[in-house]
């Protein structure tokens with residue numbers, strides 16, 4: 425649909441674009457990215473026929489762009505540019521109607537009912553229909569943006585070129601516009617080329633991204649291939665982390681602000697408070713966590729950690745809400761807290777700080793095995809056993825990779841299973857050695873400052889601390905429980 429070959433462009437003596445080549449297929453949505461001044465708008469102006477390159481070729485539907493007459497080109501390509509001249513006080517309907525000019529013919533250009541229908545349709549699609557009689561000067565930036573989009577759509581183009589279309593749009597209109605663009609590209613084969621500054625929107629909506637750097641194509645590939653952390657850092661000269669969208673398979677880039685000073689503050693056992701009601705760890709700065717808490721499960725940044733004792737008979741339909749209310753009543757902010765529950769007495773808790781030369785690990789465990797289960801025999805379980813759970817918390821003063829987070833969870837789980845094996849704790853239903861309980865929970869939390877710990881497997885530096893700490897703390901917690909339950 426659009427074929428750009430070996431473009432070179434300069435303003436007077438300044439070289440702006442060098443050897444740019446790419447193609448865009450029918451129905452594709454392609455994003456053009458690049459730092460300020462990298463040549464995005466210049467490229468767009470060449471594709472839309474406003475500027476002529478010194479060298480190279482732009483072909484639209486297989487025909488060189490310079491062979492198109494103005495009206496003929498306007499039937500194929502519509503442009504939504506960044507800055508629109510508003511010197512005349514036209515109404516919204518008049519402005520949108522201007523988009524039909526390429527479709528009118530004859531000496532006395534006549535306005536047909538089809539023109540009328542198209543104008544009404546695109547005004548409805550872009551949500552500007554209700555204020556069609558208003559002057560453009562009376563509209564907000566976002567409303568104007570939608571009027572000019574309607575004008576471009578009124579051309580009924582096959583290719584739509586957009587320069588930062590989400591500029592001025594609030595969150596819901598950004599989504600609305602991009603959802604619509606993608607739908608039009610998918611369902612009506614509209615070909616879309618769009619300049620973005622927001623890498624995350626581009627990553628979320630585009631089929632392909634073209635990243636410009638100093639007037640050259642740095643990379644032309646799928647979003648996940650383009651939006652890689654090291655590349656974005658290098659091209660934009662700023663600190664970012666790559667992450668992912670929580671509900672769509674799209675790459676996302678997060679800015680990393682300059683470090684805030686923590687004065688070398690570290691987590692140690694002074695952060696632990698134990699009462700008969702709960703065990704809590706409070707730290708003055710949020711930790712990066714991965715957990716299976718009732719509150720704060722999954723990934724997040726949290727400052728408070730609560731392991732709450734509940735009675736064995738605790739039952740509640742909406743236990744999340746109940747736990748949230750409990751946290752609020754006790755002075756915890758639920759959005760900053762990971763909350764777990766246990767039927768284990770809090771006095772049975774065991775904890776330990778393991779210090780290494782460049783990092784340290786604090787383990788906190790409550791062990792209850794009334795509900796012990798052998799993971800190899802779960803099919804033989806027909807009913808729920810009594811509550812009894814093993815809650816393991818692992819705090820690390822160090823910087824963990826994603827791999828280290830997950831491997832540490834595996835290591836802790838293996839250490840837990842080893843304790844049950846060595847103590848010969850049985851699954852009461854099957855009579856075999858248990859590997860855990862049916863309601864165990866885990867928390868990994870790291871300061872993400874200091875030594876970089878890439879791995880957490882059992883025999884790595886971090887893994888050894890996790891394995892030994894969990895093994896020893898769970899053993900100690902179960903010893904306490906056994907002593908408490910032993911006949912006096």
Ligand SMILES: Nc1ncnc2c1ncn2[C@@H]1O[C@H](COP(=O)(O)OP(=O)(O)OP(=O)(O)O)[C@@H](O)[C@H]1O
Pocket residue numbers: 435438440458459460461462463464465466467
């Ligand atoms: N009319 C002009 N005359 C001379 N130089 C120009 C002109 N327009 C743009 N430039 C220069 O060309 C370079 C590329 O500009 P362009 O607007 O294409 O970049 P961009 O990637 O769209 O930037 P931004 O992200 O800031 O919108 C810049 O260095 C700019 O100063």
